[in-house]
Amino acid sequence: MTDEQKAEPYDVAIIGAGPGGLSAALNLVRARRRTIVIDGNRPRNAATFHSHGFITRDGVSPLELRRLARAELEEYPHYEFHQALATKVTRTGDGFEVTTKAGLAISAYLARTIVIATGTAELMPALPTLRAFYGTSIHSCIECDGWEERGKPVAVIGETPDLADRALFASQWSDDIIVFTCGIAELSAADEAALAARNITVDRRAVTDVVGDRAGLTGIVMADGEVVARTAAFVRPIYQPKLDYAASLELARAADGFLAVDAEGRTSVAGVYAAGESASPGPRQLIVAAGQGARVAAALGFDLVRAAVSDLPALARTVQ
Ligand SMILES: Cc1cc2nc3c(=O)[nH]c(=O)nc-3n(C[C@H](O)[C@H](O)[C@H](O)COP(=O)(O)OP(=O)(O)OC[C@H]3O[C@@H](n4cnc5c(N)ncnc54)[C@H](O)[C@@H]3O)c2cc1C
Numbered sequence: 243m244t245d246e247q248k249a250e251p252y253d254v255a256i257i258g259a260g261p262g263g264l265s266a267a268l269n270l271v272r273a274r275r276r277t278i279v280i281d282g283n284r285p286r287n288a289a290t291f292h293s294h295g296f297i298t299r300d301g302v303s304p305l306e307l308r309r310l311a312r313a314e315l316e317e318y319p320h321y322e323f324h325q326a327l328a329t330k331v332t333r334t335g336d337g338f339e340v341t342t343k344a345g346l347a348i349s350a351y352l353a354r355t356i357v358i359a360t361g362t363a364e365l366m367p368a369l370p371t372l373r374a375f376y377g378t379s380i381h382s383c384i385e386c387d388g389w390e391e392r393g394k395p396v397a398v399i400g401e402t403p404d405l406a407d408r409a410l411f412a413s414q415w416s417d418d419i420i421v422f423t424c425g426i427a428e429l430s431a432a433d434e435a436a437l438a439a440r441n442i443t444v445d446r447r448a449v450t451d452v453v454g455d456r457a458g459l460t461g462i463v464m465a466d467g468e469v470v471a472r473t474a475a476f477v478r479p480i481y482q483p484k485l486d487y488a489a490s491l492e493l494a495r496a497a498d499g500f501l502a503v504d505a506e507g508r509t510s511v512a513g514v515y516a517a518g519e520s521a522s523p524g525p526r527q528l529i530v531a532a533g534q535g536a537r538v539a540a541a542l543g544f545d546l547v548r549a550a551v552s553d554l555p556a557l558a559r560t561v562q
Pocket of ligand 1: 261
């Protein structure tokens with residue numbers, strides 16, 4: 243049962259109002275598609291005060307970037323916004339129903355198509371004080387914050403096999419890098435040779451925490467009690483897509499657990515698309531997510547036109 247049931251289906255329900263979802267929304271309302279954007283207001287980059295690398299907005303606060311995007315959308319008559327968590331998406335006869343929850347209020351929206359743009363969760367190494375410095379002197383996105391940490395003593399911390407590549411990438415910004423494997427990440431002989439060639443050292447001890455002061459990070463705490471002095475760190479989270487609400491759609495996944503999509507963002511279920519980091523294997527950056535949103539919008543709009551003029555199955559399944 244729901245408090246509210248919208249009878250007239252939207253052309254599109256976009257779940258997630260990060261740059262992926264908002265960019266899809268802008269392009270869809272400009273194509274005169276009746277669009278509702280549903281967002282739970284939990285952006286991934288909420289921990290930082292400044293976003294970098296988005297042309298014309300380098301250094302803008304994440305909140306301001308969203309505010310500007312939503313203000314642009316408000317100018318279009320086909321746009322609606324609902325602040326709530328999507329809790330369930332189910333198929334209906336000729337589309338989908340999205341159930342949402344905002345406090346105690348449950349609502350449901352019908353839509354012909356869905357754009358999934360709810361991004362990713364980040365599982366961090368278990369370091370109790372890490373979050374205190376996350377977004378200021380500890381970062382996950384090297385390309386986003388490398389410039390701000392240039393020339394500093396840098397730690398690259400993680401538990402995954404790509405840790406050496408992350409450190410090599412970071413060596414564009416600092417000549418003083420130590421890789422901390424937490425006693426978990428395994429490095430191959432080739433990794434070690436490449437790191438040595440860039441004068442990057444490796445510390446294989448278990449890490450128990452990070453320390454710092456008002457100015458920021460000061461060191462990495464090892465299990466044996468030593469504190470290794472570092473004033474900036476890049477941590478490698480384990481990324482997991484936020485897709486619980488879409489479980490009943492049984493969308494195909496790629497090997498990394500993110501949604502399998504074709505080049506234009508179509509998922510394995512006709513009428514369901516993915517924008518931003520719900521399907522992103524590439525650089526996890528605002529402008530990349532926004533670009534994917536625009537690409538999905540173009541494909542989705544054209545698919546709806548094709549469905550209107552063809553006897554073929556309305557929205558072709560392209561990803562298995
Ligand atoms: C600390 C930090 C700093 C960063 N700095 C930069 C930077 O400087 N430059 C840069 O380019 N990138 C930066 N990034 C990366 C950037 O935040 C991401 O690339 C970008 O936000 C991905 O966009 P997205 O639209 O895919 O997802 P998101 O921006 O994460 O948006 C997903 C949206 O979905 C919503 N949502 C999730 N689940 C539900 C649900 N069930 N129902 C409704 N809504 C839901 C969330 O509330 C959120 O608003 C940073 C990331 C972090 C963590």
